Every structure is written in C-alpha cells, then in structure tokens.
Amino acid sequence: MKTADPELMRAINRFHVMDAIRRFGPISRVEISQFTELSPTTVSAITAALLDDRLIIPIQEGALRDAGRGRPRVMLRLNPEAAFVVGVKLAPDQITVATTNFCADVLQSLTLPIRIDRQPAPVIADLVEDGVRQCVSDARLPMAKIAGICVGLPGIVERAAGVCRQSPIFSERDVNFGADLTKRLGVAVSIDSDVNLVTLAEHWFGQARGLNDFLVVSVEHSLGLGILHNGELFRGANGLSPDFGDVMVRPPGSGGGRLSAWASEASVLSEVEAALRGSGHEAAFRDGRGMALLLQLAAAGDQRCIGILASAGEALGFAIANLITLFAPPKVIVAGRAMAASAFFIGPLRETIAALVPASLADVAEIVVREWSDGIWGRGAAAMTLRDLYGAPWGTTGPAPNRGPLGLITGDSH
Amino acid sequence: MKTADPELMRAINRFHVMDAIRRFGPISRVEISQFTELSPTTVSAITAALLDDRLIIPIQEGALRDAGRGRPRVMLRLNPEAAFVVGVKLAPDQITVATTNFCADVLQSLTLPIRIDRQPAPVIADLVEDGVRQCVSDARLPMAKIAGICVGLPGIVERAAGVCRQSPIFSERDVNFGADLTKRLGVAVSIDSDVNLVTLAEHWFGQARGLNDFLVVSVEHSLGLGILHNGELFRGANGLSPDFGDVMVRPPGSGGGRLSAWASEASVLSEVEAALRGSGHEAAFRDGRGMALLLQLAAAGDQRCIGILASAGEALGFAIANLITLFAPPKVIVAGRAMAASAFFIGPLRETIAALVPASLADVAEIVVREWSDGIWGRGAAAMTLRDLYGAPWGTTGPAPNRGPLGLITGDSH
DNA sequence: AGATTTAATACGCATAGCGGATAAATACAA
DNA sequence: TTGTATTTATCCGCTATGCGTATTAAATCT
Incomplete structure (x- = not known):
C-alpha cells in the first residue's frame, strides 16, 4: 500500500x-x-x-x-544529454539496437539480420550484449553514461519480474533475460513486450499523441497487441503482457482456432506455401521472399492468395472487434511490415470490424493502418526507460526500481 | 490533470x-x-x-x-449510522431495492416482480422512484438521511455521464436515467452496469475479498461481465461498461455469432422453445417456467436439451478463455440464477476454458460457480456509493461529484 | 526616460506526514 | 498495595510541499 x-x-x-x-x-x-x-x-x-x-x-x-x-x-x-538509454528489439530474424538521448532521439542504430529464434537464450544474450556495446560505442558514449536499457520481444513478458514467460524467440520458458543482461552489461535492463514499446512510442511521438485510449496491433511474424487504457499501458494481472496470438477467433474444431493460426505472417506464409507446393516457387519461401511473392500473386489476381489474405484479415478483424467491444478505444493502429499494408488484407479486416462491432459502438474506433520504421522500436524502448527516469511515481509499468531520488541520471546530480 | x-x-x-x-x-x-x-x-x-x-x-x-x-x-x-444509501437493481422482470447503512448492511429490501422491459423509461423511473421511497420508508428513515443511491442495470452504461446507452430494459437509447432520478428523489443517483455492482460486492464481501484481479460473469436473462483489474473496476474508454453479450464467439455467418445469441438465458430458452414446439410444453414457457423445464428435461436425459446447454457453455467458455488470455485473472466467478448452476452448462464451460486457455496461462484462473442472493445486488450498489463517500480520490469509478470535503454525509458534519 | 505589461521569484502561511518524547492505561511482580 | 514494565495513543517540533501575495526582472510602448 x-x-x-x-x-x-x-x-x-x-x-x-x-x-x-x-x-x-x-x-x-x-x-x-x-x-x-x-x-x-x-x-x-x-x-x-x-x-x-x-x-x-x-x-x-x-x-x-x-x-x-x-x-x-x-x-x-x-536536456538531451541528461541521460542516454538503449532500446533493443528482438524479432525472430533480426536484432535492432538503438541508442537515444534523453529526448528519445535516436543517436545511433544498428540492425543485425540474424535468425535468433530457437537459439538458446545465452547465445541470444551474447548477441544482444555485443550489439548494445557496439551501438553505444558507435554513439561515442561510454557504457557508464547509459542510464537504462529496454529490450522488447514478442511473446508473454512479465516486465516486473524481468522474465519472458514464453516467446517465439526462445525455445526455453521463463527466461530471466532482464537480470542476465543487467549482470552482463552493468546497466539496468528491463524487458517488455515489443508491442508495448511501440504503443508507448505512438503515444509519445506517433499517431496517438495525447490519446489516452487506443489499441496497437502489430502484424509481423507473430501477432502483437498493445493497449493504452486510461493513459497507461494495459497489462494483465501480475503485469503479464497478453499474447494476442493466443486469442481464439474460431471454434476450436479443426486445426485450432487461435488468431496466430490465421492472421500471423508465419501462418499465412505456411498456408501459401502449401497451396503453391509444386508450382516452382519453393526458392522464394526458402529465401524469405514468400510474403513478397504472396502479395505479388494477389495483385496479379490469384484467387487463392487473395482468399488467404482475406481470411487472415477477417480473423484479425474478429479479434479486434471483440477488443473494441471491451475497451471502446477511439483509435486502433494496425501496423506491420508488408502484409499489413496490403489492401487484400486490410479491406476484409475493415469490413469485418465494421460488421462485428456492436451498433452502440459503431464508428467510435477509427482504424488506422501504419507502417513502422525500424526506428520506432528504439524510440519506444527509450520512452519506456525514460518514463521511469522522468520519475513516474504511480506507474503500473514496472517495479519500483530501487534507485536514488533522481534515478540513474549520469553526471553530477548536484 | x-x-x-x-x-x-x-x-x-x-x-x-x-x-x-x-x-x-x-x-x-x-x-x-x-x-x-x-x-x-x-x-x-x-x-x-x-x-x-x-x-x-x-x-x-x-x-x-x-x-x-x-x-x-x-x-x-x-459507524453504521454515518450514512444510509439505497441500491437498486433493474432486471427485465424484476426491480430489487435495498436500503443499507454505512457498513453496507441491508436494513430493508424490497422486490417488485414486475416486467419492466420495453416499458418507456419514464414509467420505469416512476416504479423505481416509488420503490425507493417505499423501501426507505420501511427502514424508518427520512429521505433526507439517504446520502446516495445507485442503480444497476444490464447493458451499456456510462456511469460518469449517468446515461444508459443501451439496455434490454429500455427501448430507448441514451436514457439519462441518473439525472432523472436525481431530480425526482432529491438525492444523488448514480447508475452503473449491474455486473459492476456485484463485482464490487464480491471484492468487498464475497469470494474475491482482497483479490485485485478477477472476472465476474453473470448469466441471467442477458449476459454481464465485470472486471476488477489492479484493484479497480475496469471500464472502457469514456467509462463505458462493455456489454459481454456483444462479444463475438463464432464466425458471423449464419444467425449471428454474438455471445448473447448463444449463452444467455433468453437465447437458450428461445432455442429450447423452438425445439420443443408442438410437444405440449408451451404453457411452461408462457409462465416463465421454461428454464426449470429445460433443466428438468436435461436431468432426465433429453439429448436435445443437454446439447443446447452444452453449446451455451462452450460458447461462454470460448469468450471467457479469451478474457483470461487478456487479463490473466487468478479467479473467475460465474453466477446467475438457475442455468449457471447446472452441470450440463458448467461442465462444458469448464472443459472449454481448460482447452482454450493458452498453455502458459493454464491453471492461473480458478473458475468458481456461485449463486447470488438478491441481497448481493443491494450490497454492491451500496458499496459503489460508499466508495465515493469513503472518499476514494483517484477512482476512475465516477466523476468528481462536486460535494463537500466529507461527502454527502448526513447529520452535522461538525 | 518613464510607464506599462508580463514573467519569474521571494516570502509568509497553512497543512501534511513523520520521529522522538510524553502521557495513558493496563498487566505483572514484589 | 505499590511500583515497574509494556504497549498504546497523543503532543510537540521538524521538514517538505503547494499556494497566495508582494516583489523583482525584463521587455515594449509612449
């Protein structure tokens, strides 16, 4: 109390x-x-x-x-130089690191296109450690000047404990990634769901500036959900970030009805791959060009591809409509890499939402589609750390980080 | 700010x-x-x-x-006599009124078994006004001693505005019920979703005492959802209480996939009525004994009835599983009148939840079935009002009610 | 140069919470 | 019975905070 x-x-x-x-x-x-x-x-x-x-x-x-x-x-x-922080984003096939100043301006960023999913956690920690050291060094800063680091990753993350319960990144469960990296780098490292980072970034810098309630849905390899509710990041009990992919959108019957089986890039790609088997496109999937191929075929009028994108959009629309029913947010931001921008995906998504949102909430939620730059993750991670440095006292965001009255501010604090 | x-x-x-x-x-x-x-x-x-x-x-x-x-x-x-409040619960076929003291002990209660649904709002207000005056008078209290009144009703309620956006009770929309009753009774009247009242009651007096996160699902004529999150009642943006029945649980296809079409008593009864048409049971439905008949037939082994209850349970389980995915609550309280207690309903409900909750959240949520007395509504409504009288300063529960430093306390406030 | 206007600060006041000392009210022991 | 120990509750002084008023600072306008 x-x-x-x-x-x-x-x-x-x-x-x-x-x-x-x-x-x-x-x-x-x-x-x-x-x-x-x-x-x-x-x-x-x-x-x-x-x-x-x-x-x-x-x-x-x-x-x-x-x-x-x-x-x-x-x-x-x-004061931009009051402190510096590092944001890290882990995706299955890529590590992004950004060093920012106290204004969350990105000073230096670094992208490592490495497949890290299913690597053992210590290996990933190695890579992150190296990436952070490199990025900080590139920004011509000593590690001692870094006031905090935040790592965003997909899956179920318990920020307060610094533990990743489950993630497509890790084969292990309950990885205590925060403490591990803190020990390695000698700087306070927090971890959070990747979507929460971008949600905060949208709140601070993006399309939801000044908006106290909105949803962010990221459609990437896996699906992510960020919720800003009453001006605060929404977290489940115990500070657990929910995993949007685990939401059910279809009756359990055949093949599982989870959203991740319908609307993630991974599921769509595997579906397309199966549909196109034997048509000479195997190389595209092997090289990671599957999504580009899918969008290209859809644009050319391939009905199977259009259908696959449409069912993905409909499934996601179903889930989003339910969230709108619960949260009544005035804005929903949908974003991702490539698929999220396709009209074959977004069209059915919009239609489904419009059809399924209850009449009393019709038109309360504006659906915005957005493509993110790599930078936004870093800024979000920075924002997450800066929020603490700014001294948010009531934050449900994290644990009370035992620190001095003015935080981990570098330099002489008087 | x-x-x-x-x-x-x-x-x-x-x-x-x-x-x-x-x-x-x-x-x-x-x-x-x-x-x-x-x-x-x-x-x-x-x-x-x-x-x-x-x-x-x-x-x-x-x-x-x-x-x-x-x-x-x-x-x-x-001090039990520090103030007195009145709680009112509106159901389609019944008005319940309870007068309580400052400890939320019910002093006097009153039940009016009247069908009010689809009555014009002024008529309902008349009935409520009479009921409140009667109940207060029965408790040997003058109206002047009543510090506040709270009315709970199903549907979408915007507590802050005192407006009921939509309800099975009202044929109208956007009924400004709070202001109307305030004017009639000369006492501050707030309105809220009925489930929120019982959620608060469970938090203060019931099975969720001291629990900061839990869900309450009420299965009555319509469906209700109450969420306690981080120790506060959860409300959507603008303080809107969500309507659980509007949640989608099946693909939209045929006949609508909303939960209210699957798992409410109303929907189950109409389904059973259709199934039994021509079998001489019409009178039972006409007299409001439909649910008793359904349970009786199910107990006797009628497969159609068992199937109807099972699909209702499965649909509700689907919706609850998604809520568990989002909120990760350690407890879910399911309650209602008759149907909610039936094993033919609860069994499939439990199984569905167990099957659909993601593995990482398995066993975090305990599902509790409970039958409510009429009194709990009154205590909940009292708690809702007392919460304000106790002076909760940060409550997202309601608007800042322009009142003196010590609230609407009766008697000499020094 | 003086008047005017707006911004920022100095000073005093009321209130809050807290720590140490003090009073109150009981049980235990001689 | 009387004195001591012990626990509870309060009194007093301290510091910190926010706010209102008066004052100073720094510019423009006449």
Whole structure:
C-alpha cells in the first residue's frame, strides 16, 4: 500500500511538469502552469530543481517574440544529454539496437539480420550484449553514461519480474533475460513486450499523441497487441503482457482456432506455401521472399492468395472487434511490415470490424493502418526507460526500481 | 490533470484508513498503521478527524484481552449510522431495492416482480422512484438521511455521464436515467452496469475479498461481465461498461455469432422453445417456467436439451478463455440464477476454458460457480456509493461529484 | 526616460506526514 | 498495595510541499 507523503506529492507534480516539457517541446513556465494547473510558484520551484539537476535546460534566445509586451518567457526543454538509454528489439530474424538521448532521439542504430529464434537464450544474450556495446560505442558514449536499457520481444513478458514467460524467440520458458543482461552489461535492463514499446512510442511521438485510449496491433511474424487504457499501458494481472496470438477467433474444431493460426505472417506464409507446393516457387519461401511473392500473386489476381489474405484479415478483424467491444478505444493502429499494408488484407479486416462491432459502438474506433520504421522500436524502448527516469511515481509499468531520488541520471546530480 | 496538493495527500491516506477499517472490522490504530504503512501519528490524526465527523466509532469494551500487557488498544469500526444509501437493481422482470447503512448492511429490501422491459423509461423511473421511497420508508428513515443511491442495470452504461446507452430494459437509447432520478428523489443517483455492482460486492464481501484481479460473469436473462483489474473496476474508454453479450464467439455467418445469441438465458430458452414446439410444453414457457423445464428435461436425459446447454457453455467458455488470455485473472466467478448452476452448462464451460486457455496461462484462473442472493445486488450498489463517500480520490469509478470535503454525509458534519 | 505589461521569484502561511518524547492505561511482580 | 514494565495513543517540533501575495526582472510602448 503506497502511502502518500510530501515526497510522493512532489514526485507526481514533478512528473507532470516533465511530461508537459516533453510533450510541448520548448515551453515556458507560465504555459507549464496552465497545462498542469499547478501554481506558477510551484512550477518555478520544480523547474528550478530540474534545472539544478540538469534534466532540463533553458533555451538560449531566439524565443518567439510574439506577444511582445512584458518580460519575455524563458523557454525550457529537456536536456538531451541528461541521460542516454538503449532500446533493443528482438524479432525472430533480426536484432535492432538503438541508442537515444534523453529526448528519445535516436543517436545511433544498428540492425543485425540474424535468425535468433530457437537459439538458446545465452547465445541470444551474447548477441544482444555485443550489439548494445557496439551501438553505444558507435554513439561515442561510454557504457557508464547509459542510464537504462529496454529490450522488447514478442511473446508473454512479465516486465516486473524481468522474465519472458514464453516467446517465439526462445525455445526455453521463463527466461530471466532482464537480470542476465543487467549482470552482463552493468546497466539496468528491463524487458517488455515489443508491442508495448511501440504503443508507448505512438503515444509519445506517433499517431496517438495525447490519446489516452487506443489499441496497437502489430502484424509481423507473430501477432502483437498493445493497449493504452486510461493513459497507461494495459497489462494483465501480475503485469503479464497478453499474447494476442493466443486469442481464439474460431471454434476450436479443426486445426485450432487461435488468431496466430490465421492472421500471423508465419501462418499465412505456411498456408501459401502449401497451396503453391509444386508450382516452382519453393526458392522464394526458402529465401524469405514468400510474403513478397504472396502479395505479388494477389495483385496479379490469384484467387487463392487473395482468399488467404482475406481470411487472415477477417480473423484479425474478429479479434479486434471483440477488443473494441471491451475497451471502446477511439483509435486502433494496425501496423506491420508488408502484409499489413496490403489492401487484400486490410479491406476484409475493415469490413469485418465494421460488421462485428456492436451498433452502440459503431464508428467510435477509427482504424488506422501504419507502417513502422525500424526506428520506432528504439524510440519506444527509450520512452519506456525514460518514463521511469522522468520519475513516474504511480506507474503500473514496472517495479519500483530501487534507485536514488533522481534515478540513474549520469553526471553530477548536484 | 490532477494536481497533487496536501488535500489530495490527506484524501488518499484517509481513504486507505477507511478501507482498512472497512476490511478488517473492528481494528486498532496500531493495526491500521501496520496495514497502511502510515506512521502511528498520522493514523491517530486521521482517525481523530474521522471520529470527529462520526464516520467511525470506538468500540465500547470487551476489547480482545489477548496481548495482555500494555495499554489496551481501542478498536475502531465504521459507524453504521454515518450514512444510509439505497441500491437498486433493474432486471427485465424484476426491480430489487435495498436500503443499507454505512457498513453496507441491508436494513430493508424490497422486490417488485414486475416486467419492466420495453416499458418507456419514464414509467420505469416512476416504479423505481416509488420503490425507493417505499423501501426507505420501511427502514424508518427520512429521505433526507439517504446520502446516495445507485442503480444497476444490464447493458451499456456510462456511469460518469449517468446515461444508459443501451439496455434490454429500455427501448430507448441514451436514457439519462441518473439525472432523472436525481431530480425526482432529491438525492444523488448514480447508475452503473449491474455486473459492476456485484463485482464490487464480491471484492468487498464475497469470494474475491482482497483479490485485485478477477472476472465476474453473470448469466441471467442477458449476459454481464465485470472486471476488477489492479484493484479497480475496469471500464472502457469514456467509462463505458462493455456489454459481454456483444462479444463475438463464432464466425458471423449464419444467425449471428454474438455471445448473447448463444449463452444467455433468453437465447437458450428461445432455442429450447423452438425445439420443443408442438410437444405440449408451451404453457411452461408462457409462465416463465421454461428454464426449470429445460433443466428438468436435461436431468432426465433429453439429448436435445443437454446439447443446447452444452453449446451455451462452450460458447461462454470460448469468450471467457479469451478474457483470461487478456487479463490473466487468478479467479473467475460465474453466477446467475438457475442455468449457471447446472452441470450440463458448467461442465462444458469448464472443459472449454481448460482447452482454450493458452498453455502458459493454464491453471492461473480458478473458475468458481456461485449463486447470488438478491441481497448481493443491494450490497454492491451500496458499496459503489460508499466508495465515493469513503472518499476514494483517484477512482476512475465516477466523476468528481462536486460535494463537500466529507461527502454527502448526513447529520452535522461538525 | 518613464510607464506599462508580463514573467519569474521571494516570502509568509497553512497543512501534511513523520520521529522522538510524553502521557495513558493496563498487566505483572514484589 | 505499590511500583515497574509494556504497549498504546497523543503532543510537540521538524521538514517538505503547494499556494497566495508582494516583489523583482525584463521587455515594449509612449
């Protein structure tokens, strides 16, 4: 039970101030006071402390000379050099690493196109460790300057415990990846569901800026679901991130009715491969060009391919419609690599959602399709770590990370 | 944006103290201090204020003379007479009203077996108004002593706005039932999904005491879903309570795949009625004895009836399995009137859940079947209102009800 | 240059929670 | 019976917080 003391009070308000500065770029104290509804006095006190700790910096000049009349407002912004963090994204066939500054600007990124799925966890940890060290070094930073690292990966992740319960990446279960990497790198490493990272990124920088409720559905090799609910990342009991692929979309009968068997790239590809067997396309699948081939054939009018994409879209639409019924989010962001952009997939998806969402919720949810750059994962991972550094006091996001009053901030903290 | 000031601090801590007193019966200040992790000094100050406002009272004597040695601890408990509230539950064929005290003990209850579904909203409001006045009068209380009223009803309810978006009770949509009754009765009336009431009741008094995550599924004329997540009632964006019956459990194809078409008593009965047409049982359905007949026939081995109950259980199991995938709750409470207790329904339900919950979540959720008394609705409605009176400051439960610092407490608030 | 206007801060106040000292109320022991 | 030990509850002083008012700072306008 969290007891409310003056310290918590200050933590809450400081977080609000930090959040206002992060969201509204260079911003004056008066504006912060308006946004946060804190008194100018309090804002002044808090920003003074933040300036003292060098978490924020005043903007030199060139301040907007607009209002004209009185004393000009001093604009404040995050100090990009206040801290640096590293974001890592693990996909079955690729490791992406990004080093960012305190504003979540990517300083340096690194992509390793390696198939890591079904590798033993220690091997993966080796690769991640090397990747992180390389990426940090490329950014001309010593490891000591890194204030935190976040690793995103598909599957069921228990962030609080730093444990990956199950993932297409790992053959093992209950991999304590967070603690392992923390020991290896000497920096606090948190792990989270990959979709949660991009959900936070969309919330901070993307299409859902300022939106307190929305869903993110990622369609990649496997399926991911991120939920922002009441301004917070949604997690199940014990902080478990749900695995969207495990949702049932069809009666169990033949072949399993889980979403992952219908709408993931893996399932679609294996279905197409089976359908095209003996037609001379084996090489394409072997080389990882299966999805491109599928989309190409569909565009050429191949009914089997169109049908496969359509059933995938319908199955996903079924699942999303149920989520809309539960969460009533005003926005749903669907994204992925290639398939998610195809009209043969998105069309049936949209139609299914429109048909299945209950009448009372019709038109509340806007469905947005989006293609992500590699960078967004890194920014999301950065955001996840920065959220803690900014001092979110009530976060259900993670455990109370036993750290000093000002976090793992590098440099002299006064 | 809520600004954190000393007042909020006190509100939070006062709520924690009230909550400890409510949960752990007569309790001493020291124990409160232990449970809340507040300093004894603070607990003393807060309890002094609560005593001053007569929200709590010291227990006279007969204190447990156990520890023996030092100064005996003074036990504190809620003052049952600090306030009185009324809970109302609307079902298609019945209105239940209960007057309770500050401890959510039912003082007087009243059941009106009236078919109200499809009556115009003003008529229903008339009936509710009369019922409330009657029940309050029976409890020998003047209306002025009632601090709040909560009405639970099936369907999609937007508690914050006091509006019922859609309900099997109302033929209209967007019924502003809360404001209407508030005007009629001169007492603050809130409305909520009926399942939310019983969810809160289970959390406060029932099988889920102290459990921060669980699901409640009610199987009555229609289906209801209540979710307690992270210790708070779960609501969709805008505070909308989802309607479980709108969840899809089968592909849309023929006849609609919504859960309400498979597993509600209404759907099961209509299916049975169709199956038995011409077999001389019409009277039973006309008189509302359809469910009893169905269960009786199933018990006698009628395969059609057993099959109907089984598909209902399987469909509900499908939906619950998906919820478990999302929320990972340690407990699921299934309840209702008659059908929910039948092994022909619960058996397939359990089997389906066991089969469909992903392996990684197997055995996390315990499925409990429970039959509710009429009283639980009233206690739940009372709890919902008392929650506000106790001063929950962060509640996503409702809007900030513009009221004095001590709520709608009757009597002299010093 | 002085008036005006707006931004930011200094000062004092009220309230919060907490720690140590103190009072209260009982059981135990001589 | 009286004194001591022990546990509970409160009193007092301390620090931290947010806020309101008055004050200073820094620009524009006249």
